[in-house]
Amino acid sequence: MSSAREEILGRIHAATRDVPESEKADDVAVTRSYRQRHEASRDELVELFAERVADYRATVHHVRRASVADVVAEVCEARGATRMVAPADLPTEWRPSDGVEVIADENLSHEQLDGIDGVITGCAVGIAETGTIVLDGGPRQGRRAISLLPDYHLCLVEADQVVGGMPEAVSVLVDGVRSAGRPVTFISGPSATSDIELDRVEGVHGPRTLEVLIVGADPRTTAS
Amino acid sequence: MSGPSPSFPESARVALANTQLRRNMGYATQTIRAKRALVVDELPDWEELRETGRAIKESVLRHLDEHLEALEQSVTRAGGQVHWARDADEANRIIAGIVSGHGATEIAKVKSITSDEIKLNEALAARGIEAIETDLAELIIQLDGDESSHFLVPAIHRNRAEIREIFLEHLDVDELSDDPRELAEAARLHLREKFLSARVGVSGANFAIAETGSVLVVESEGNGRMCTTLPPVLISLMGIEKVLPTFQDLEVFLQLLPRSSTGERMNPYTSVWTGTSEGDGPQEFHLVLLDNGRTAVLRDEIGRQTLNCIRCSACLNVCPVYSRTGGHAYNSVYPGPIGAILTPQLVGIHAAESLPYASTLCGACYEVCPVKINIPEVLVHLRGKVVRHKQAEHSGWRARLDPEAAAMAAMARVFSSRARYERAQRLARLGQAPLARRGPISHLPGGLMSGWTAMRDLKALPQRTFREWWVERDGSRADA
Amino acid sequence: MRVALFITCFNDTLFPDTGRAVVRLLERLGHEVEFPLDQTCCGQMHFNTGYQVEAIPLARRFVRTFAGYDAIVSPSGSCAAMVRDYYGRLGEIAVEEQGDTALAEQVAQVAPRVFELSELLVGQLGVEDVGAYYPHRVTYHPTCHSLRLLKVGEAPLKLLRAVRGIDLVELPEAEECCGFGGTFAIKNADTSMAMLSDKLRHVLDTRAEVCTAGDNSCLMHIGGALSRQRSGVRTVHLAEILAATEDDARV
Ligand code: SF4
Numbered sequence: 001m002s003s004a005r006e007e008i009l010g011r012i013h014a015a016t017r018d019v020p021e022s023e024k025a026d027d028v029a030v031t032r033s034y035r036q037r038h039e040a041s042r043d044e045l046v047e048l049f050a051e052r053v054a055d056y057r058a059t060v061h062h063v064r065r066a067s068v069a070d071v072v073a074e075v076c077e078a079r080g081a082t083r084m085v086a087p088a089d090l091p092t093e094w095r096p097s098d099g100v101e102v103i104a105d106e107n108l109s110h111e112q113l114d115g116i117d118g119v120i121t122g123c124a125v126g127i128a129e130t131g132t133i134v135l136d137g138g139p140r141q142g143r144r145a146i147s148l149l150p151d152y153h154l155c156l157v158e159a160d161q162v163v164g165g166m167p168e169a170v171s172v173l174v175d176g177v178r179s180a181g182r183p184v185t186f187i188s189g190p191s192a193t194s195d196i197e198l199d200r201v202e203g204v205h206g207p208r209t210l211e212v213l214i215v216g217a218d219p220r221t222t223a224s
Numbered sequence: 225m226s227g228p229s230p231s232f233p234e235s236a237r238v239a240l241a242n243t244q245l246r247r248n249m250g251y252a253t254q255t256i257r258a259k260r261a262l263v264v265d266e267l268p269d270w271e272e273l274r275e276t277g278r279a280i281k282e283s284v285l286r287h288l289d290e291h292l293e294a295l296e297q298s299v300t301r302a303g304g305q306v307h308w309a310r311d312a313d314e315a316n317r318i319i320a321g322i323v324s325g326h327g328a329t330e331i332a333k334v335k336s337i338t339s340d341e342i343k344l345n346e347a348l349a350a351r352g353i354e355a356i357e358t359d360l361a362e363l364i365i366q367l368d369g370d371e372s373s374h375f376l377v378p379a380i381h382r383n384r385a386e387i388r389e390i391f392l393e394h395l396d397v398d399e400l401s402d403d404p405r406e407l408a409e410a411a412r413l414h415l416r417e418k419f420l421s422a423r424v425g426v427s428g429a430n431f432a433i434a435e436t437g438s439v440l441v442v443e444s445e446g447n448g449r450m451c452t453t454l455p456p457v458l459i460s461l462m463g464i465e466k467v468l469p470t471f472q473d474l475e476v477f478l479q480l481l482p483r484s485s486t487g488e489r490m491n492p493y494t495s496v497w498t499g500t501s502e503g504d505g506p507q508e509f510h511l512v513l514l515d516n517g518r519t520a521v522l523r524d525e526i527g528r529q530t531l532n533c534i535r536c537s538a539c540l541n542v543c544p545v546y547s548r549t550g551g552h553a554y555n556s557v558y559p560g561p562i563g564a565i566l567t568p569q570l571v572g573i574h575a576a577e578s579l580p581y582a583s584t585l586c587g588a589c590y591e592v593c594p595v596k597i598n599i600p601e602v603l604v605h606l607r608g609k610v611v612r613h614k615q616a617e618h619s620g621w622r623a624r625l626d627p628e629a630a631a632m633a634a635m636a637r638v639f640s641s642r643a644r645y646e647r648a649q650r651l652a653r654l655g656q657a658p659l660a661r662r663g664p665i666s667h668l669p670g671g672l673m674s675g676w677t678a679m680r681d682l683k684a685l686p687q688r689t690f691r692e693w694w695v696e697r698d699g700s701r702a703d704a
Numbered sequence: 705m706r707v708a709l710f711i712t713c714f715n716d717t718l719f720p721d722t723g724r725a726v727v728r729l730l731e732r733l734g735h736e737v738e739f740p741l742d743q744t745c746c747g748q749m750h751f752n753t754g755y756q757v758e759a760i761p762l763a764r765r766f767v768r769t770f771a772g773y774d775a776i777v778s779p780s781g782s783c784a785a786m787v788r789d790y791y792g793r794l795g796e797i798a799v800e801e802q803g804d805t806a807l808a809e810q811v812a813q814v815a816p817r818v819f820e821l822s823e824l825l826v827g828q829l830g831v832e833d834v835g836a837y838y839p840h841r842v843t844y845h846p847t848c849h850s851l852r853l854l855k856v857g858e859a860p861l862k863l864l865r866a867v868r869g870i871d872l873v874e875l876p877e878a879e880e881c882c883g884f885g886g887t888f889a890i891k892n893a894d895t896s897m898a899m900l901s902d903k904l905r906h907v908l909d910t911r912a913e914v915c916t917a918g919d920n921s922c923l924m925h926i927g928g929a930l931s932r933q934r935s936g937v938r939t940v941h942l943a944e945i946l947a948a949t950e951d952d953a954r955v
Binding site for chain 3: 232233236237240246544545548549580581582583584585586587588590591601604607608609610611612628629632633635636638639640641642645649652676678679680681682683685686688689690691692693694695
């Protein structure tokens with residue numbers, strides 16, 4: 001019996017008979033004249049990132065490196081979050097100074113995660129143009145389930161992790177995917193739906209609140 | 225499915241008579257259209273992105289076999305398993321087999337139009353497996369036993385009051401207002417348990433990367449993340465045309481897709497996974513590659529571009545036909561302009577003859593399509609196939625009885641000679657005399673043209689054609 | 705410049721005034737217009753309805769009739785687009801079906817020289833003010849084929865803005881199709897009417913006396929309904945507005 005695989009490949013071969021045999025997949029030139037880089041200063045990029053993240057109705061704060069732990073504690077308290085899960089490698093400077101219990105993710109069950117108030121993670125890269133944070137399971141990020149089940153996601157982005165656009169972000173991510181098959185999640189604002197009369201509603205299944213701290217960004221401002 | 229589905233004009237008439245539906249559709253399509261225009265205008269390099277998107281898809285399709293083999297290798301290397309399905313039945317059997325193999329009787333499913341195409345839910349139900357739809361809109365539709373009318377907002381034809389009714393009837397809630405927030409909360413609670421208990425998740429795939437074996441789901445609500453992360457087993461179904469060569473290609477498509485579909489700079493969540501990852505997410509991953517007519521589309525050099533489609537639905541929202549009739553009038557899983565070209569190619573031209581004609585050829589779809597599918601060109605090409613199919617079926621005298629074919633043949637003959645053409649102009653003027661009675665024609669007796677005069681007067685033929693005037697003028701100029 | 709008028713079978717038979725307006729206008733601007741009498745129909749209806757093979761002889765006739773002119777002008781956006789954008793495809797079909805390569809070659813010669821009226825005036829002849837006078841409130845409907853196939857862009861509006869006495873008002877949702885679509889209006893009469901009623905509403909909202917466009921087919925569709933509703937709004941082809949002068953106004 002010819003397998004489905006052989007048969008489909010055979011059909012494709014027959015269907016593309018107009019393509020010269022000598023032409024190989026790599027021969028087809030694809031021009032990429034779209035923008036590869038954003039020509040903007042770091043400050044401008046961070047500013048744009050903050051603005052665009054906020055456009056999705058996520059909350060954004062600029063935080064000095066020295067005050068991260070305090071701000072983390074403050075924002076958790078403001079949300080009424082007392083138990084936060086975090087990847088085991090979350091730096092101590094990022095852990096809330098007081099009032100919040102941080103539970104390291106050591107293979108917590110999905111049910112356990114579902115019962116926790118929120119999650120604190122870092123990220124792999126932030127995209128200014130689209131206001132997107134990207135997680136790839138690298139340092140300070142943990143596995144996917146921890147940033148999915150709790151209803152509140154507090155994400156810390158280092159100012160120098162912010163890039164201009166999608167092409168720059170893909171260049172940051174590609175090695176981890178190629179070499180380690182890292183799972184990547186692009187997050188742009190809190191979970192949302194527009195399924196009911198196109199009214200945007202935050203939070204259906206994913207975290208309903210997304211809060212972003214930009215670390216070491218702009219010394220002029222701190223969290224309010 | 226049993227029996228031929230009704231034609232587009234028949235179903236459109238029913239849809240157009242539903243004023244609530246027309247209002248919902250008009251509002252919805254206008255809103256998304258405006259949002260899309262805003263975020264597209266924001267990008268200075270939109271046209272360059274479209275061109276690259278198109279070029280990548282074209283290059284993939286020219287060497288689809290190579291790319292699929294590469295994808296299979298990469299997925300396998302990353303710990304996944306690849307299955308090939310020639311048609312819907314085969315795909316359904318494969319998926320049901322995996323689910324049953326794990327002793328599961330329930331799956332958590334994230335919306336996938338490809339799974340609608342193969343009627344996966346019905347096929348699973350027949351084998352005692354319940355598919356739980358987890359998108360809000362899909363849930364609404366599933367609870368109501370309805371069908372989707374839009375790729376992205378499948379319940380676009382339902383308003384909040386109707387949704388409230390559906391939830392009150394089917395969900396375990398006593399009180400519920402029609403506030404979208406409350407409706408969404410009800411769905412969240414209802415589905416959370418399902419996510420936590422599901423042993424198998426099923427998804428579609430927006431893209432898959434041949435180079436790395438990565439598969440993507442682009443979504444908003446988070447149910448895609450849930451389905452592709454929480455259950456220990458994940459099955460993803462994708463059409464063979466969804467493969468992209470390299471991970472870098474995502475930098476193009478992740479710009480084109482969200483802006484074209486929901487009119488956002490980026491959709492809330494995009495999940496990318498590469499086989500399985502130890503200690504993170506499903507530990508068993510199956511990718512089902514589906515043909516189901518796609519290789520037949522590939523064979524047609526003009527129709528081939530249809531496979532560029534990334535299912536963004538921009539063409540639906542700008543279509544003056546779709547935005548008035550809604551999706552159900554197409555009697556096809558794929559509605560709107562893309563449905564009008566894709567469905568007849570997937571199921572065979574004879575089974576969807578009216579769809580290529582469900583367009584004024586206004587070109588609005590082509591203008592917005594992020595991968596530059598020349599939809600009007602394909603529509604006209606398919607119309608040619610419809611005509612030739614009819615001509616082949618009714619050869620000889622029966623072909624001449626078809627009123628349209630007869631009229632077209634007669635006109636072609638008239639236009640092929642100046643003398644015949646001028647004679648026909650004179651005859652037409654004589655023929656309309658009894659109808660015109662000095663002034664516009666407000667009623668035409670039965671037959672082909674009566675649709676015209678239902679709403680419009682028909683202009684009476686003038687006393688003199690242009691060429692008669694010209695010849696006279698030339699004559700008088702020569703005399704002078 | 706030898707300019708040939710491609711009137712289209714539709715205008716020849718139903719809207720001779722439009723053709724006369726084109727002649728008058730171009731002659732007023734100092735150009736000589738020729739009208740090759742062998743022309744009949746470009747084959748658009750056949751092509752768009754799926755009778756492509758039947759359209760091939762009409763395309764052959766067209767390229768034969770119009771060979772040798774510097775420019776071919778048509779007061780119909782959709783027929784001009786048929787020749788310029790789709791004759792190439794007919795040439796391919798002639799090769800595939802009949803092994804005839806001559807049509808494709810002739811199309812390559814003739815098709816690029818076909819222009820819709822506003823394209824010829826603004827793009828080729830470089831005029832915007834054609835010296836017209838038209839003291840009426842007018843709204844302009846950009847027909848789909850002028851807009852998206854020919855991409856005439858602002859040309860018709862530039863011409864209209866330069867008309868003396870005109871009160872030009874913007875049409876809401878102007879770029880939305882009117883629902884004509886050739887045989888679409890017959891095959892899908894209900895949908896066509898739904899589109900038409902929205903277009904009518906927008907036209908009436910402008911309180912214009914005249915709705916104009918570069919294509920009499922769409923105008924006949926819109927005008928037929930305006931006439932049925934006794935709305936008092938007329939449809940007038942762009943060429944007729946551009947041809948009008950103060951002398952006409954006096955008579
Ligand atoms: S045809 Fe183009 S516009 Fe329509 S859904 Fe597909 S990609 Fe989007």
